[in-house]
Amino acid sequence: MSEEKKIKILGFNLDWLIKMLIQLLAQIIDQLVPGAELTRNQKKAVRLTSYLGQDWGKDAVEDTETDLDDEALATAMAQCEDAAAEGGFKLPVVAPL
Numbered sequence: 001m002s003e004e005k006k007i008k009i010l011g012f013n014l015d016w017l018i019k020m021l022i023q024l025l026a027q028i029i030d031q032l033v034p035g036a037e038l039t040r041n042q043k044k045a046v047r048l049t050s051y052l053g054q055d056w057g058k059d060a061v062e063d064t065e066t067d068l069d070d071e072a073l074a075t076a077m078a079q080c081e082d083a084a085a086e087g088g089f090k091l092p093v094v095a096p097l
Contacts (some may be wrong), residue, residue, distance in 0.1 A: 006060045018068050033079070035086025043089050050080040054094040 030050065053076055061069040084091045 002038050003050045015066075015068065019071060022068075022072050022075050026079060029079055030082060033083055035083035036088070038083065043084075043087060046080050046083045047089070047092055048083070048088075050077065050091040051094060054079065054092075 033042075035046075051075060057073045057076075061073050066069075080091060
């Protein structure tokens with residue numbers, strides 16, 4: 001098993017900063033995107049984001065050397081689920097190939 005790769009700039013580990021930014025952006029998006037008030041096109045965008053996250057996102061983050069992309073994908077999917085629950089619409093479920 002390989003060791004997890006850390007994001008470093010000038011020798012400083014930035015993983016903690018990136019994780020904090022992911023959490024902060026999730027909170028901001030949750031406040032700015034009220035699921036109950038989404039238009040039809042915005043609901044389509046949420047559904048599309050969820051579909052792409054399920055179909056392509058998991059494959060894209062599966063074999064990387066860091067868990068930051070896994071965390072970002074999980075956060076994006078949670079935001080989609082939250083918006084759908086607030087807006088009273090269902091997200092698509094991608095059948096495995």
